[in-house]
Amino acid sequence: MKRPALSMVVLVLAGSLTLAALALAQTDPLPSWNNGPAKKAIVEFVQATTTQGAPQFVPPAERIATFDQDGTLWVEHPMYSQVMYCLERVPAVVKAKPELAEVEPFKTVMSGNREAMAKLSKQDLEKILVATLTGMSTDEFRGQAKKWLDIARDPRWKKPFTELTYLPMQEVMKYMRANGYKTYIVTGGGQDFVRVYSEEVYGVPPEQVVGSAGGTKYGYDKSGKPFLTKEPRLILNDDKAGKPEGIHLMIGRRPRAAFGNSAGDKEMLEYTKAGDGARLAMLVLHDDGTREYAYGPAKGLRASKVGTFPQSLYDQAGKQGWVVISMKNDWKQIFSFDK
């Protein structure tokens, strides 16, 4: 056997060195995650679906990842931020229509009695939602919501709601986008509400927010300028079975990956997992009563009105290969402002 020429040895060595340098340069895309099955599942899924020539490779156009918002991307306790918006918007509505001051449920909300407000029925809440989310132009609504988001503070952390996003999930979204995935928010919350801040807070443009949506009505102002009025007519109830239905309506493709945290996300995760090839379904489990909140199926966790995570969902995750994310064990850091 002939000895390889020196120049060839040099080339091979140089090649190995370059690869080693590249490997070192690759920083951890998920630094807020502890090493464990959840982090491993995400990294393996992204690598398997984006490595050219790999058996599970997914063409860039088909890389769709959907994320529930409340409880999956940001805090949903003690109340959905949008419900808080609607309640805090009531005084402005009553100021514009003083006759509402003596009418329920507005009277209770105006009283400021938190105990009484907590007892409002679903029908009462619906009346408040209609009064605060419809009847104005889409531009007016945007302005009202923006203003509130700037000044409103979460009762526990005393920070803007938009800072209460989970750093590990922000990392997942960025990591997936860096690998050609289009990231969508698929929320039971109001599409128009989430679109006000989605780009700034999550890097998700309005056209990639799918949420519960009401109809609008086209019309003209006195100067003949056209505008859209928000109507109290529900087009899409983007929760439970409404999530895959909304995904079909707004995206038209089955997601490759989906992330949720409650019974409202069950159908979205099933639908995602039922597709061909590599699919990733993940559930955020709120089991960290110290750093965030603990609620859901684990023993001793307190029941909750929001973010329902029944034992049956936990069991289904096990059976269908969904990966449960333990906030307590999988997340090194929860908020960007954490030390």
Next chain:
Amino acid sequence: MKRPALSMVVLVLAGSLTLAALALAQTDPLPSWNNGPAKKAIVEFVQATTTQGAPQFVPPAERIATFDQDGTLWVEHPMYSQVMYCLERVPAVVKAKPELAEVEPFKTVMSGNREAMAKLSKQDLEKILVATLTGMSTDEFRGQAKKWLDIARDPRWKKPFTELTYLPMQEVMKYMRANGYKTYIVTGGGQDFVRVYSEEVYGVPPEQVVGSAGGTKYGYDKSGKPFLTKEPRLILNDDKAGKPEGIHLMIGRRPRAAFGNSAGDKEMLEYTKAGDGARLAMLVLHDDGTREYAYGPAKGLRASKVGTFPQSLYDQAGKQGWVVISMKNDWKQIFSFDK
């Protein structure tokens, strides 16, 4: 005054040469367009909105352009392709449900009598649409439509409908995408139908198709696998005022540019033009009876059931600064298969 150093002269000369070389290297992005006001309007709009530092610069995230389909991107005569699909799908529907063979309007369609079919009422057509576009799973529908598109031929050119797209408009879409615009189809046609071929034919992915849309219903097959059934329940009638309403629902941003060809596009063009900063609104005028069809407002053009372009729309275009595209004068070549 000191004479400039030789090195500076050389630098300035080299700079000019580089610019000249760049200008030469820039090939015409719209080769199928004749030089004229329409081509000029498109090029000036794109340059004004995408040149960093220009007063009308639009950030990439806000670059949204919407295109009507029938009559704007492809031929709509003698009948919308999707209506032809529905009529030609009737035999398969009757085969599956033989009792329909003796029921109107299916009996007339089965007779093959084109004169009688042309007289079907709007209500009859709706029955045919419901029977051929709903009741099956979204995957089944996709398969049926794909199969038809492969074999169906336009009666005049004897070519697949998907080849009857206007080359000049394909060039506009590519040119805008090359300059950071997201191109959307906003069609009165069925969203699910157009999404079957939009990516292959126009380079527009399903999630950038906004069209008339029915609801779907989530359910499970016998093996427990989830699927969506197309329901005869209209969620979005994406025509006339429904176009800006659909744009708000599905995109959540006002377009910067919009292209249409009929009264069904009036509100989309108004809505687009009413936004701040540079906006482009264009109308395709079918005035080429030789190479395509002639219909609409110009004297001597024959009336048409589809693609209604009343004189009032033509007048509005003039008043509101919309640019009318004359197929006859502005388009050097209409189809890619033209010599």
